[in-house]
Amino acid sequence: MQMMGMLKIDRVSVTHNKRIAIKEATLNVNEGEIIGFIGADGAGKSSLIHAIAGVIRFEGQITFQNSVYHSPSEAEKLKSQIGLMPQGIGLVLYDLLTVGEHLRFFANIRNITQDDRFNEYKSRLLRMAGLDKFVDRRAGNLSGGMMQKLSLICTLLHRPKLLILDEPTTGVDPLSRIELWKILDQIRRDEGTIVLVSTAYMQEAAQMDRVLLFDSGEIIAQGSAKELIESVREMTYVLTPSANLHSMSTLDTTYSLEPLEAEHISPTLEALFFVNALQKNRLLPPVEITPRDGDSSFASVVMEAIGLTKVFGDFIANEHVDIRLNRGEILGLLGANGAGKTTFIKMLLGLLSIDGGELSLLGKRIETAKDRQALKSSIGYVSQHFALYNDMTVRENLLYFALMHQIPMDTAIKRIARYAAELGFEEYMDAIPTELPLGINQRFSLAAALLHEPVILFLDEPTSGVDAIARAQFWQLLVALKEKWKIAILITTHYMSEAEFCDRIVLMREGQKVADDTIANLYTAHPNAQTFEEIFLEYYR
Amino acid sequence: MRIGILKAYILKEMNELVRSRLIIMVYLLPTMLLLLFGYGIRMEVTHARIAIIDNDQSHLSNLLTSKFEHSKYFDATTTFMDEGEALRKIKQAQSDAIIIIPAAFEKRLLKGQTTQIGIYVDAAFPSRGSTMESYVQGVILNAASGLIPNATNGSIVINQRTLFNQAMRDEDAIVPGLIGLVLLVAPAIIAALLIVKEKERGTIFNFYASPLTKAEFIAAKLIPVFLLHSLNIFILLLWALYLFEVPFRGSFWLYWVASEFYILVSISIGILISVITKTQIVAVVLTVMVTIIPGFMYSGIIMPISSMVGMSRYEAHVFPVMYYNHILYDVFLVGEGLASEKTQLYLVILALYGVILLGLGALWLRKEIK
Numbered sequence: 001m002q003m004m005g006m007l008k009i010d011r012v013s014v015t016h017n018k019r020i021a022i023k024e025a026t027l028n029v030n031e032g033e034i035i036g037f038i039g040a041d042g043a044g045k046s047s048l049i050h051a052i053a054g055v056i057r058f059e060g061q062i063t064f065q066n067s068v069y070h071s072p073s074e075a076e077k078l079k080s081q082i083g084l085m086p087q088g089i090g091l092v093l094y095d096l097l098t099v100g101e102h103l104r105f106f107a108n109i110r111n112i113t114q115d116d117r118f119n120e121y122k123s124r125l126l127r128m129a130g131l132d133k134f135v136d137r138r139a140g141n142l143s144g145g146m147m148q149k150l151s152l153i154c155t156l157l158h159r160p161k162l163l164i165l166d167e168p169t170t171g172v173d174p175l176s177r178i179e180l181w182k183i184l185d186q187i188r189r190d191e192g193t194i195v196l197v198s199t200a201y202m203q204e205a206a207q208m209d210r211v212l213l214f215d216s217g218e219i220i221a222q223g224s225a226k227e228l229i230e231s232v233r234e235m236t237y238v239l240t241p242s243a244n245l246h247s248m249s250t251l252d253t254t255y256s257l258e259p260l261e262a263e264h265i266s267p268t269l270e271a272l273f274f275v276n277a278l279q280k281n282r283l284l285p286p287v288e289i290t291p292r293d294g295d296s297s298f299a300s301v302v303m304e305a306i307g308l309t310k311v312f313g314d315f316i317a318n319e320h321v322d323i324r325l326n327r328g329e330i331l332g333l334l335g336a337n338g339a340g341k342t343t344f345i346k347m348l349l350g351l352l353s354i355d356g357g358e359l360s361l362l363g364k365r366i367e368t369a370k371d372r373q374a375l376k377s378s379i380g381y382v383s384q385h386f387a388l389y390n391d392m393t394v395r396e397n398l399l400y401f402a403l404m405h406q407i408p409m410d411t412a413i414k415r416i417a418r419y420a421a422e423l424g425f426e427e428y429m430d431a432i433p434t435e436l437p438l439g440i441n442q443r444f445s446l447a448a449a450l451l452h453e454p455v456i457l458f459l460d461e462p463t464s465g466v467d468a469i470a471r472a473q474f475w476q477l478l479v480a481l482k483e484k485w486k487i488a489i490l491i492t493t494h495y496m497s498e499a500e501f502c503d504r505i506v507l508m509r510e511g512q513k514v515a516d517d518t519i520a521n522l523y524t525a526h527p528n529a530q531t532f533e534e535i536f537l538e539y540y541r
Numbered sequence: 542m543r544i545g546i547l548k549a550y551i552l553k554e555m556n557e558l559v560r561s562r563l564i565i566m567v568y569l570l571p572t573m574l575l576l577l578f579g580y581g582i583r584m585e586v587t588h589a590r591i592a593i594i595d596n597d598q599s600h601l602s603n604l605l606t607s608k609f610e611h612s613k614y615f616d617a618t619t620t621f622m623d624e625g626e627a628l629r630k631i632k633q634a635q636s637d638a639i640i641i642i643p644a645a646f647e648k649r650l651l652k653g654q655t656t657q658i659g660i661y662v663d664a665a666f667p668s669r670g671s672t673m674e675s676y677v678q679g680v681i682l683n684a685a686s687g688l689i690p691n692a693t694n695g696s697i698v699i700n701q702r703t704l705f706n707q708a709m710r711d712e713d714a715i716v717p718g719l720i721g722l723v724l725l726v727a728p729a730i731i732a733a734l735l736i737v738k739e740k741e742r743g744t745i746f747n748f749y750a751s752p753l754t755k756a757e758f759i760a761a762k763l764i765p766v767f768l769l770h771s772l773n774i775f776i777l778l779l780w781a782l783y784l785f786e787v788p789f790r791g792s793f794w795l796y797w798v799a800s801e802f803y804i805l806v807s808i809s810i811g812i813l814i815s816v817i818t819k820t821q822i823v824a825v826v827l828t829v830m831v832t833i834i835p836g837f838m839y840s841g842i843i844m845p846i847s848s849m850v851g852m853s854r855y856e857a858h859v860f861p862v863m864y865y866n867h868i869l870y871d872v873f874l875v876g877e878g879l880a881s882e883k884t885q886l887y888l889v890i891l892a893l894y895g896v897i898l899l900g901l902g903a904l905w906l907r908k909e910i911k
Binding site for chain 2: 050053054055056057072073076079080082083084086088091092093094096097101104105106108109110111
């Protein structure tokens with residue numbers, strides 16, 4: 001009977017659009033085990049997940065509950081045992097249906113008998129997700145974190161024996177993430193469910209029974225988080241500038257295959273990505289940013305908002321928020337989903353009218369619509385979903401943005417060429433954005449936002465779903481930009497480890513500012529906290 | 542096919558249709574199309590501005606002139622001007638036609654000699670021109686037979702055309718054809734949106750990853766649209782009978798059953814398109830292309846199928862609209878009903894269309910990522 005709950009994946013390959021997405025993946029999972037999939041965007045995690053869930057054609061063989069399947073139609077008989085939550089916030093939800101209607105719908109299409117036992121289970125899930133008070137709210141009006149929790153409990157309704165989750169926590173705030181994991185852990189223990197989950201958060205992966213590292217369509221390493229971390233301990237050092245040619249650095253760590261005369265530090269799972277890149281000789285060029293064409297000696301207070309307030313009907317989205325952006329400073333804007341960050345940024349951008357308080361740019365007050373227009377030409381903005389045109393090449397996109405900002409053609413062409421070289425997307429200039437990895441799109445979105453040489457750069461979750469190496473590179477770029485251009489950078493992120501690279505942090509909760517200080521001061525104020533995530537959570541308790 | 546699952550899915554679709562306000566389109570679009578086209582398409586000509594140049598000034602010519610003056614189809618003015626001036630009036634669009642009565646009109650007629658009447662018609666719009674031409678000829682012939690009962694044939698040389706017989710009202714000809722067009726277009730558009738919307742949004746995964754069968758999924762998409770549009774069958778009938786005052790000579794039951802079959806065909810076209818497309822916009826454009834154009838061409842509004850020759854005749858037989866329209870014209874205007882073998886055959890053909898199109902949809906629907 002021990003074989004009963006086992007999942008056996010035997011040399012599974014998926015070809016997607018004539019490209020091999022995953023090649024001969026083999027894996028055995030025991031009942032109740034939780035397996036983490038990590039790897040860069042496009043490494044093959046989603047394809048393997050789709051194959052196991054029986055929603056994409058594959059080669060090879062999968063055995064679950066002693067049933068064998070080689071194709072989606074053969075997997076049909078097992079679908080009542082499988083739960084799949086695909087990638088994308090609220091992807092499987094219907095915006096116009098309420099939370100309660102979702103639960104009824106998902107229970108019905110899986111033909112679940114809705115007896116007392118089921119209702120009890122349903123209420124328990126609702127309580128665990130903290131959604132019991134929002135049963136009548138439409139899914140379209142939920143925050144990202146709540147959407148993901150709703151998706152998860154909808155996937156759990158039929159008590160699947162195999163639960164497959166594709167990046168359930170990407171773009172979700174730390175608080176919701178913790179709640180999501182609580183639900184998952186509880187269910188797994190109660191039901192003996194096998195859980196396969198891909199994640200971009202290494203702290204999450206570290207909690208799992210086993211971790212699989214994906215790279216270019218192959219599983220290149222697997223083991224417990226501890227074993228994997230041990231395997232790269234020797235190559236992890238404190239930041240050592242210009243160590244040697246075969247090394248890579250983030251803002252606080254250097255990875256090198258050759259021994260360095262530097263102190264070792266304790267690696268995280270992220271180290272795996274860097275060591276793997278080094279082993280495959282995929283080195284990154286060092287980040288170099290040249291000073292901008294325009295003047296960098298603008299006022300030291302770039303933007304100041306005093307008592308900004310925004311009201312939607314009888315809901316106060318922002319209440320008397322003060323914020324100051326200084327020249328040459330990276331400011332991290334943190335908060336749970338729905339805390340009012342996006343509303344705030346939209347007011348600063350001039351996209352939303354201001355209901356109270358005042359806003360000034362370089363010492364000049366913004367009052368009229370014309371002022372707000374002027375505001376836009378001083379700000380570079382990278383939105384969450386990279387507003388790129390997917391029918392044009394990278395070069396055409398950039399030229400289009402340059403022309404929108406009325407930059408003369410010859411200046412634009414020169415500037416684009418320079419950014420392409422410095423931000424490292426030169427070789428992709430003639431590709432279409434949809435063909436490119438997220439990390440490249442992120443960099444060229446940054447270039448698009450910088451074309452008109454703004455004094456402020458707003459980045460709204462630019463690193464969600466981007467892999468560790470690309471993120472490390474992105475942060476090096478930001479720091480270099482700050483230093484060379486003296487630009488003010490405002491960034492929102494859900495990676496608490498990234499918050500540590502910010503010069504100052506503003507924390508928002510329920511539309512109000514609850515903290516505004518440097519990282520060091522925050523650590524001093526919260527002596528018990530080991531990581532920044534713990535500080536964050538303290539503000540929410 | 543599990544009823545509980547179907548009910549849940551249908552309830553969800555209905556909820557979404559109502560909350561997304563798409564329900565307004567379900568009922569507005571058919572009525573709007575019927576009213577727009579029903580009032581907009583006019584084959585008959587009324588109040589044509591006609592200038593009569595009476596060079597005879599006799600009793601008979603006066604009688605002829607008064608015939609024109611008393612017709613609702615013409616606004617006649619009798620003038621004295623030369624031909625050149627009259628032609629200029631046509632060029633300036635102040636007049637639609639000119640009738641020139643020759644000087645010896647009465648004299649020649651009474652003597653039984655052939656006489657000629659000059660008619661100039663503005664044929665910038667050819668069909669309007671030829672309609673006016675035949676009206677004029679009709680009036681003259683009618684007048685001639687009344688004026689001189691003993692006149693021999695050939696007294697007035699005019700080739701008679703029957704177009705003037707307007708007992709056949711425009712509405713009677715056009716509105717039934719329009720119902721055939723509207724019930725082809727409207728259900729197809731809504732149905733086309735339903736599956737592709739889930740693909741675009743990502744919720745299609747709920748179908749991929751659940752034990753829901755393809756037949757259940759298609760039924761869940763088909764039934765709500767079918768029920769909602771079934772009501773339109775009656776709404777359109779009411780408009781036809783009471784607003785356009787089209788007679789209804791056939792069987793109500795035949796109208797109902799044939800229309801339900803036809804809606805099924807239309808929805809199946811929509812579902813088929815929904816299965817093969819990836820975005821809502823493409824689905825809508827494609828649906829409009831494959832329904833409106835053939836719906837118009839082969840609905841019998843523009844020309845009867847029986848007068849089509851060659852390729853167009855074959856094409857007409859490929860599109861379902863021809864079969865339904867035959868039944869429509871029968872129930873509104875003819876009233877033969879199921880006694881006609883052709884009607885029986887066409888009813889079966891419509892049902893076959895529904896079955897085949899749905900079968901193709903089910904065949905091509907994939908329960909996996911492409």
